[in-house]
Amino acid sequence: xxxYLEKINQYxxxxxxxxxxxxxxxxxxxxxxxxxxxxxQNEVSSKSYHILSGIARKFFIxxxxxxxxxxxxxQDLAFSFESYTLQTPSKEYIEALTDVKVSxxxxxxxxxxxxxxxxxxxxxxxxxxxxxxWLENRLFQFHTxxxxxxxxxxxxxxxxxxxQLPLTIIASYLNISLxxxxxxxxxxx
Amino acid sequence: xxxYLEKINQYxxxxxxxxxxxxxxxxxxxxxxxxxxxxxQNEVSSKSYHILSGIARKFFIxxxxxxxxxxxxxQDLAFSFESYTLQTPSKEYIEALTDVKVSxxxxxxxxxxxxxxxxxxxxxxxxxxxxxxWLENRLFQFHTxxxxxxxxxxxxxxxxxxxQLPLTIIASYLNISLxxxxxxxxxxx
DNA sequence: CGACATATTGAGATCCATCAACCAATGTGG
DNA sequence: CCACATTGGTTGATGGATCTCAATATGTCG
Numbered sequence: 001x002x003x004y005l006e007k008i009n010q011y012x013x014x015x016x017x018x019x020x021x022x023x024x025x026x027x028x029x030x031x032x033x034x035x036x037x038x039x040x041q042n043e044v045s046s047k048s049y050h051i052l053s054g055i056a057r058k059f060f061i062x063x064x065x066x067x068x069x070x071x072x073x074x075q076d077l078a079f080s081f082e083s084y085t086l087q088t089p090s091k092e093y094i095e096a097l098t099d100v101k102v103s104x105x106x107x108x109x110x111x112x113x114x115x116x117x118x119x120x121x122x123x124x125x126x127x128x129x130x131x132x133x134w135l136e137n138r139l140f141q142f143h144t145x146x147x148x149x150x151x152x153x154x155x156x157x158x159x160x161x162x163x164q165l166p167l168t169i170i171a172s173y174l175n176i177s178l179x180x181x182x183x184x185x186x187x188x189x
Numbered sequence: 190x191x192x193y194l195e196k197i198n199q200y201x202x203x204x205x206x207x208x209x210x211x212x213x214x215x216x217x218x219x220x221x222x223x224x225x226x227x228x229x230q231n232e233v234s235s236k237s238y239h240i241l242s243g244i245a246r247k248f249f250i251x252x253x254x255x256x257x258x259x260x261x262x263x264q265d266l267a268f269s270f271e272s273y274t275l276q277t278p279s280k281e282y283i284e285a286l287t288d289v290k291v292s293x294x295x296x297x298x299x300x301x302x303x304x305x306x307x308x309x310x311x312x313x314x315x316x317x318x319x320x321x322x323w324l325e326n327r328l329f330q331f332h333t334x335x336x337x338x339x340x341x342x343x344x345x346x347x348x349x350x351x352x353q354l355p356l357t358i359i360a361s362y363l364n365i366s367l368x369x370x371x372x373x374x375x376x377x378x
Numbered sequence: 379c380g381a382c383a384t385a386t387t388g389a390g391a392t393c394c395a396t397c398a399a400c401c402a403a404t405g406t407g408g
Numbered sequence: 409c410c411a412c413a414t415t416g417g418t419t420g421a422t423g424g425a426t427c428t429c430a431a432t433a434t435g436t437c438g
Contacts (some may be wrong), residue, residue, distance in 0.1 A: 003199055004275060062333045069328070082322045088192060091329075116309050125314045132317055133271045135324040139258070140280075142331045144251045147426070166384065175332055180426055182386055336394070355416060366395055371418055 001133060008126045020119040026109035032096040038078065039094035051076050054100030055164060057156045059090045059172065068173040071161065077083035078102075081131065097165065147176045148184050190322060197315050208306040215298035221285040228283040229266065234272035235296045240265050241290030244353060248361065249281045254358075257362040260350065270320065286354065336365045337373050 033036060038056065039045055049056070049072075056072040058080065069092060072078045083090035084107060103149070114120045141150060151174060154161050161170060171181040191240040198227075204285070221227060227245065228234055238245070238372040247269065258281060273296060274280035308330045329334045330339060338365060343350050350359060 001275075002272060052292055065195050069323055092385070117308070120354055121307070121310050121314060123312060127316060128314060128317045129274050132321045132324060133274065135328065139324060139328055139331070141257050142328070176191060176377050177427055216388055357416070
């Protein structure tokens with residue numbers, strides 16, 4: 001997986017100048033404040049946000065409970081996949097968890113660019129493949145791991161999550177209650 | 190989602206003869222008997238199986254328990270996504286649940302074909318997008334639904350599952366125990 | 379300081395898994 | 409074609425993981 005990200009980055013580095021120029025031309029730098037919503041529920045996700053700095057999350061509300069589906073750090077690509085791909089209303093919100101700086105590309109601009117620069121289709125494919133594998137692994141987690149195991153997993157594999165995010169968000173990302181998470185932490189240390 | 194499948198099928202219908210011929214040239218019809226393994230754990234998933242008839246499933250074993258991750262019916266595409274994409278050993282098995290007839294395409298043959306027929310890259314992208322959305326929705330299920338809700342969901346949305354598969358498989362697909370599923374069914378009817 | 383968000387801890391309830399016994403249908407070898 | 413094994417499903421008893429509700433503590437910021 002790590003190496004697949006490298007492969008993607010290599011692919012980007014190897015793009016011709018025209019393709020890169022086309023990408024830059026349709027990109028737009030924006031900033032958001034902590035707490036701002038980059039995408040609201042029922043809105044169509046018509047832009048992709050490449051995180052340049054800061055942290056964001058994607059979440060939805062079910063039975064008055066917030067469930068975090070993805071956390072975004074520097075270099076990540078944020079958007080609601082289903083909404084973006086089908087151009088239908090989003091079930092999810094995207095929220096800035098800190099002040100955030102992003103590079104924005106509009107859906108339609110990117111679709112057009114793919115027509116003119118076929119290498120962007122290949123890039124798109126690689127990115128979606130990467131996301132699919134990530135999704136598969138997350139499903140695998142929910143299929144096999146207990147609350148404690150899920151927590152230990154991010155402690156070892158993604159310690160930056162724990163250092164930079166409130167437990168409320170972590171719990172909602174692991175789909176366990178804040179209380180359970182608190183108890184797990186007490187027992188472990 | 191339904192309509193996205195239609196869009197994909199339309200795209201295939203609209204392909205030029207050369208592209209279609211190239212696809213057919215690298216396809217191979219094969220049959221498997223009920224119980225046969227189309228892919229074994231630790232094997233690299235080097236072929237995709239387009240199901241022409243019959244039923245198959247993908248599963249892995251965790252703590253001596255089989256967990257079914259996907260069910261394949263006519264027209265579905267069967268392979269272990271991560272293993273196929275990264276060409277690394279598969280965590281999962283693919284098993285024929287009935288006698289099965291498939292059209293097989295080798296990974297490398299398809300990669301080559303994409304080089305020569307760029308429309309296949311677009312097709313590949315659409316298929317992976319479809320799979321990502323499917324994965325997102327499955328994750329959504331596991332995040333939000335109880336055992337009973339998951340069961341009712343397939344009763345209403347995929348009744349053919351219940352008609353054609355033993356409860357053991359259904360339970361393992363919903364990630365609940367066979368006993369729990371049996372009790373849910375008893376309570377409902 | 380006061381107010382609001384964040385985290386901890388306790389008690390009780392709930393969902394579901396596990397273990398075990400049992401039943402029904404199917405099929406196979408002698 | 410019977411006897412018995414195998415597969416698939418049901419039902420009961422029990423326990424564990426985790427949720428919910430509620431009270432309390434800690435932290436942070438205007």
